[in-house]
Amino acid sequence: MLVSAKEMLNKAREGKYAVGQFNINNLEWTKAILLTAQEQNSPVILGVSEGAGKYMCGYKTVVGMVNGMLEELGITVPVALHLDHGSYDGAKACIEAGFSSVMFDGSHYPIEENIEKTKELVAECEKLGLSIEAEVGSIGGEEDGVIGAGECADPDECKAIADLGVTMLAAGIGNIHGKYPENWAGLSFETLAAVKEKVGDMPLVLHGGTGIPEDMIKKAISLGVAKINVNTECQLAFQEATRKYIEEGKDQQGKGFDPRKLLAPGFEAIKETVKEKMELFGSIGKA
Numbered sequence: 001m002l003v004s005a006k007e008m009l010n011k012a013r014e015g016k017y018a019v020g021q022f023n024i025n026n027l028e029w030t031k032a033i034l035l036t037a038q039e040q041n042s043p044v045i046l047g048v049s050e051g052a053g054k055y056m057c058g059y060k061t062v063v064g065m066v067n068g069m070l071e072e073l074g075i076t077v078p079v080a081l082h083l084d085h086g087s088y089d090g091a092k093a094c095i096e097a098g099f100s101s102v103m104f105d106g107s108h109y110p111i112e113e114n115i116e117k118t119k120e121l122v123a124e125c126e127k128l129g130l131s132i133e134a135e136v137g138s139i140g141g142e143e144d145g146v147i148g149a150g151e152c153a154d155p156d157e158c159k160a161i162a163d164l165g166v167t168m169l170a171a172g173i174g175n176i177h178g179k180y181p182e183n184w185a186g187l188s189f190e191t192l193a194a195v196k197e198k199v200g201d202m203p204l205v206l207h208g209g210t211g212i213p214e215d216m217i218k219k220a221i222s223l224g225v226a227k228i229n230v231n232t233e234c235q236l237a238f239q240e241a242t243r244k245y246i247e248e249g250k251d252q253q254g255k256g257f258d259p260r261k262l263l264a265p266g267f268e269a270i271k272e273t274v275k276e277k278m279e280l281f282g283s284i285g286k287a
């Protein structure tokens with residue numbers, strides 16, 4: 001059964017480790033992440049962007065697939081199904097479809113509007129026992145070919161949003177989605193410490209977990225980060241393994257064209273990546 005992310009994140013914050021959010025795109029992705037979490041006895045959060053939700057034929061399809069897998073694969077570790085960077089309408093749709101957690105990303109709105117919309121969604125999630133993530137200070141990344149530097153959140157605005165009763169808070173601290181540019185300035189631990197000072201025990205979320213050096217990840221966890229989002233890294237691992245299979249001509253040997261064979265190396269590569277991240281985040285054995 002899917003669970004809210006609240007308990008697993010509070011435990012992580014207290015235990016000084018982080019739970020990984022791994023974004024899913026299809027059946028192979030979902031199965032690889034769930035099996036790895038079970039094998040490593042780790043809590044896990046499955047992230048679904050609005051685009052991935054559409055790709056997988058809608059949120060109800062996603063909920064059906066994930067619930068089916070939890071049962072058929074005998075998954076007993078805590079699993080949350082979480083909307084990633086949701087719009088207001090997207091969050092409502094996921095709440096209705098049976099997600100156990102949502103993110104409302106109102107970081108592009110003026111702070112008053114972000115507060116207003118977050119507040120409404122917090123009330124809905126509270127009623128149903130779901131967890132909710134909010135965001136302050138946008139997270140950088142590539143948009144129309146321009147790589148934006150990650151913006152740093154205003155700690156007072158973080159407090160205003162945290163006080164609404166959200167479960168977890170994503171604060172921009174110079175992190176970026178996708179691959180990090182060569183000249184990246186690194187995470188702003190000054191901002192992270194200032195945010196932590198204002199929001200107290202609220203579990204903090206680090207987006208753009210791909211390519212942040214390990215020592216920075218560990219330092220971020222020590223400063224209150226309890227959830228780290230990983231997306232691009234699984235995509236790159238899948239791509240590399242699939243490319244190798246085809247370049248070696250394996251798809252042309254015997255029944256190598258069978259999709260269950262063709263997608264297997266990518267599936268194994270995702271499993272390996274998820275395991276490595278769980279090791280780095282310290283969530284192994286914490287289910």
Ligand SMILES: [Zn+2]
Binds near residue numbers: 177208
């Ligand atoms: Zn993100």
